[in-house]
Amino acid sequence: MFDIDLWREIFQSINKNRTRSVMSGFTVAFAILLFTILFGIANGLKNTFAEAFVDDASNSIFVQSGRTTKAYKGLQAGRRIQFKNEDYDYIKEEFGDKVQYITARIYKNINTSFRNEQNTYDVRAVHPDHQYLEKTLIRDGRYINQKDLEERTKVVVIGRLVDEDLFLKTTALGKYINLGGIQYKVVGVFTDDGGDNEERIIYMPVTTAQQVYGNNDYIDQINLTYNPKMDFDQAISFSNLLTKKLKDRFTVARSDQRAIRVRNMAEGTKTVGLMNFGLSMIILVIGFGTLIAGIVGISNIMIFVVKERTKEIGIRKALGAQPKQIVSIILLESIIITTISGYVGLLIGVGVLDLATPVLKDYFIKDPSVSNTLVIGATITLIIAGTLAGYLPAKKASRIKPIVALRND
Amino acid sequence: MLKISNLHKSYAIGDSSLHVLKGIDLNIDDGEMVAIMGSSGSGKSTLLNIIGMLDEADSGEYILDGLPIKNLTEKKAAVYRNKFLGFIFQSFNLINYKNALENVALPLYYQGLKRKERQKQAMFHLEKVGLTDWAHHLPKELSGGQNQRVAIARALAANPKLLLADEPTGALDTGTSYEIMEFIQQLNDEGKTILIVTHEEDIANMCKRIVRLRDGVIMEDTFVNQVRAKQNV
Numbered sequence: 001m002f003d004i005d006l007w008r009e010i011f012q013s014i015n016k017n018r019t020r021s022v023m024s025g026f027t028v029a030f031a032i033l034l035f036t037i038l039f040g041i042a043n044g045l046k047n048t049f050a051e052a053f054v055d056d057a058s059n060s061i062f063v064q065s066g067r068t069t070k071a072y073k074g075l076q077a078g079r080r081i082q083f084k085n086e087d088y089d090y091i092k093e094e095f096g097d098k099v100q101y102i103t104a105r106i107y108k109n110i111n112t113s114f115r116n117e118q119n120t121y122d123v124r125a126v127h128p129d130h131q132y133l134e135k136t137l138i139r140d141g142r143y144i145n146q147k148d149l150e151e152r153t154k155v156v157v158i159g160r161l162v163d164e165d166l167f168l169k170t171t172a173l174g175k176y177i178n179l180g181g182i183q184y185k186v187v188g189v190f191t192d193d194g195g196d197n198e199e200r201i202i203y204m205p206v207t208t209a210q211q212v213y214g215n216n217d218y219i220d221q222i223n224l225t226y227n228p229k230m231d232f233d234q235a236i237s238f239s240n241l242l243t244k245k246l247k248d249r250f251t252v253a254r255s256d257q258r259a260i261r262v263r264n265m266a267e268g269t270k271t272v273g274l275m276n277f278g279l280s281m282i283i284l285v286i287g288f289g290t291l292i293a294g295i296v297g298i299s300n301i302m303i304f305v306v307k308e309r310t311k312e313i314g315i316r317k318a319l320g321a322q323p324k325q326i327v328s329i330i331l332l333e334s335i336i337i338t339t340i341s342g343y344v345g346l347l348i349g350v351g352v353l354d355l356a357t358p359v360l361k362d363y364f365i366k367d368p369s370v371s372n373t374l375v376i377g378a379t380i381t382l383i384i385a386g387t388l389a390g391y392l393p394a395k396k397a398s399r400i401k402p403i404v405a406l407r408n409d
Numbered sequence: 410m411l412k413i414s415n416l417h418k419s420y421a422i423g424d425s426s427l428h429v430l431k432g433i434d435l436n437i438d439d440g441e442m443v444a445i446m447g448s449s450g451s452g453k454s455t456l457l458n459i460i461g462m463l464d465e466a467d468s469g470e471y472i473l474d475g476l477p478i479k480n481l482t483e484k485k486a487a488v489y490r491n492k493f494l495g496f497i498f499q500s501f502n503l504i505n506y507k508n509a510l511e512n513v514a515l516p517l518y519y520q521g522l523k524r525k526e527r528q529k530q531a532m533f534h535l536e537k538v539g540l541t542d543w544a545h546h547l548p549k550e551l552s553g554g555q556n557q558r559v560a561i562a563r564a565l566a567a568n569p570k571l572l573l574a575d576e577p578t579g580a581l582d583t584g585t586s587y588e589i590m591e592f593i594q595q596l597n598d599e600g601k602t603i604l605i606v607t608h609e610e611d612i613a614n615m616c617k618r619i620v621r622l623r624d625g626v627i628m629e630d631t632f633v634n635q636v637r638a639k640q641n642v
Contacts, residue, residue: 005518016506315502318463320491320519320567322484403463406502 010332020305025341027297028385031290032342032378035283036349040370042283044360049272059100059230060133060265061239063091063222063246072253081250081259083219085210088127091222094245098238102224103127106209110180112202114166121162123179123202125209133223134192136203141173141188148205154212157188159199179204182212232270239264291381295338295389302334302393306400313397314405323398330397334390335383342382346375410571410602411437411460416469418455429455431625433469437604442597442635444613445606447622454575456622457606461494461573462486474570491519495564495572499579501556503548509535509559510544516567534562538592554585561592572596574605578612590615591638611636 014021065081088104106125111118130136131143139160148155156177163172176183184204192198210217226235243262244254252259306313313326350370418430429452437443447453458464459471462478471478473493481489495516496502503512514531522530535544538558548556557577564572574593578586590612597603597617605616613619614636621629 005524009518012506311502312504315504316515316519317487318461318490318496318502319516319563320487322487322519324484325519401463403458406463406498 006328006332010329010336013329013333014336017305020301021337024298024301024305025337025344028291028294028338028382029341029345029348031294032345032382033349033352034290035287035378036346036370037352038283038286039374040349040353041360042279043369043371045279046276049276058265058269059225059228059235061224061226061242062261062263062265063224063242064261064263065221065250066258066261068252068256068259070253070256072256073251075251079259081252083222085217085219087246087249088219088222090249091224091242091246095238095242098227098230100225100227101129101132102222103130103133104206104219105130105221105223106206106213106218107220108209108213110202112162112166112177112179114172114175114177117166117168119162119165121200121202123156123204123209125204125206127206130203130223133225134198135194137191137193139189139191140171141186143188143190144203144205149207152207152211153205154182154184154208155187155204156184157190157203158186159201160189160191161196161199162202163189165200226266232266235266236264239266291385295385298334298338298386298389299393302330302390303396305333306330306393306397309397310400310405313400314402317400317402318406326398326400327394330394331387331390334393335386338386338389339379339382342378342385346370346378410439410441410474411435411604412470412472413460414470416456416459416471417467418452418459418464419467429625430459430466433625433627435620435627435630437602439602440597440600441618442594442603442616443605443618443620444616445604445620445622446608446610446613448608450624451622452625453606453622457573457575457604460571460604461496462490487519491516491567493570495567495569497557497560497564497572497574497577499576501548501553501560501580503556503559503563505548508545508547509540509551509562512548512559513563513566516563520567531562531566534566535559537565538562552585553581554588557581557585557589558592561589561596565596570602572601572603574603576607577605578607578609586612587638594635594638 063083065083068075068077068079068081071077083104085104088102092099092102103126108123108125109120110123111120112123113119124130126144127149128144128146131138136143138157141157143157144155147153156179158166158172158177166172166177167175172186172189175186177186178184179202190199190203206219226238230238239262243260246252246260246262247254247256250260313321316326353369413433413435416430416433416435417428419426419428421427433452433456445453445456455464459466460473462481465479465481473489476489478489503509504515507515510528510531513534514527517527517530532541532544535541538561540555540558540562543551543555543559548559551559557580572593577593578589581589593603593605594615603616605612607613614633615638616633617635618630618632620627
């Protein structure tokens with residue numbers, strides 16, 4: 001099947017008509033170049049979106065409280081709503097298996113020290129489920145567990161950067177650090193994909209914080225994830241129901257937007273998903289458009305090539321070339337020009353993206369890259385494109401009659 | 410070698426048709442050297458094209474070396490052309506981006522020979538026309554006479570049974586024409602059957618037989634005393 005002489009013939013023909021070949025390849029190279037860059041930029045935008053949400057589970061719901069803005073049932077506006085442990089328990093019981101993970105959060109900002117190193121960190125007092133909600137990755141040791149909650153142990157899990165700041169060269173695990181004058185044992189070190197700020201946090205059991213700081217059962221915020229089996233609409237109606245029930249529970253007007261705030265990530269996720277889809281479609285349409293323009297360009301030039309080589313094809317036929325041999329010459333030339341120039345376009349595109357990555361970062365385009373799948377897909381597309389572009393001209397060439405071609409001009 | 414009887418051919422021109430060949434009968438034996446003469450429009454080129462399987466007759470019989478040539482598929486015609494026929498054209502018809510050696514090797518490529526073997530045979534034929542030193546030159550770097558010799562080498566390369574020459578000296582000056590004719594005579598001396606279309610009397614007289622066409626019929630078919638081109642050079 002592999003006929004080295006045929007390839008030699010074709011490369012000779014391409015080589016002897018270099019300008020023409022380069023010109024015809026240019027359109028395809030340019031089409032692929034544009035496509036690659038567009039695709040990369042779209043990927044970069046997607047990455048930016050993905051990063052914005054990667055920090056938290058995409059089925060998260062955040063419940064926060066504030067002051068009422070409306071008088072309701074004899075209660076005045078401006079009343080402060082405070083969540084307590086019983087509210088956490090209420091949600092857990094009321095909604096059962098609609099809730100996947102749930103945790104309370106108490107925020108503190110505490111001056112922390114170990115030996116001579118000290119700094120101020122955000123401290124979050126949480127339930128064990130918080131690990132899954134926040135996508136916290138344990139590097140050393142363990143996370144807060146149920147036993148810590150029950151026994152109100154004085155343990156903390158510290159972020160990677162806290163570890164780096166305070167412990168320098170020693171290992172943090174098992175050491176005691178000082179949080180506002182109280183000694184806590186470090187039982188774990190975590191990392192988080194959400195960025196540096198997320199790794200400058202200290203977690204402790206919610207019960208410990210309630211006992212040590214104020215001896216109450218207050219909660220600042222409740223985070224939960226809904227059961228992932230729920231679809232988008234179910235998730236939205238779930239959070240709406242949750243909002244309504246909480247408002248009733250605290251005797252807050254239904255129309256009060258400040259007193260109890262429920263934020264459902266499903267809405268954002270859906271918007272981002274739609275946007276990504278739209279973006280992909282636009283890129284595909286533009287990409288295919290340019291590619292088709294490229295194919296038409298090659299096809300045009302191949303028709304011209306056939307016209308120009310009419311005499312040569314006539315000579316070949318007079319010397320005994322069969323129609324399919326003529327077809328394969330023209331077709332392969334078209335495929336080779338298309339594929340090579342397509343690859344040149346792809347390489348330049350990837351190069352441009354590589355060079356532009358640092359600049360693009362400022363425009364919310366993160367890590368714009370082209371996947372291997374795309375490269376393979378592009379190869380197949382290019383070969384098909386080359387075949388399409390060359391087919392009609394090749395057919396035309398094979399029908400050239402030698403007497404017509406050889407007629408003395 | 411070649412047997413043609415009652416051959417007709419007409420071309421459609423607009424609504425009317427032009428009857429170009431009106432019943433040609435022609436027999437050519439092995440080793441003959443025949444000139445087909447006639448003014449333009451006499452049908453001599455059409456006849457040559459039909460003999461060369463570049464065109465097909467409307468009716469009549471054409472048998473080449475015992476093989477009836479009729480209703481050939483394009484593929485079959487290509488194979489026959491490659492095996493039986495060698496073409497020499499007025500305007501040489503070399504492929505301009507291939508050097509002399511590659512041009513001569515082209516029919517061998519279509520015979521499916523290996524590259525090494527092609528090059529060897531092509532070189533042998535180039536040597537025969539005295540162009541060994543020019544093997545790697547492009548047609549544009551060669552003179553008209555040299556180009557026609559390359560074309561002859563190419564026509565010979567596939568070792569055809571019949572050599573067809575369409576005005577082989579039409580684009581050459583007298584001196585070079587005679588050189589080429591001398592060479593063609595040599596080939597005939599070696600036993601090749603040769604058919605030359607020409608409208609020049611002196612060239613025709615260098616053949617052994619002259620067939621005169623007028624208005625699509627053979628007017629005259631005579632054997633002549635061959636004039637050796639060498640004396641004229």
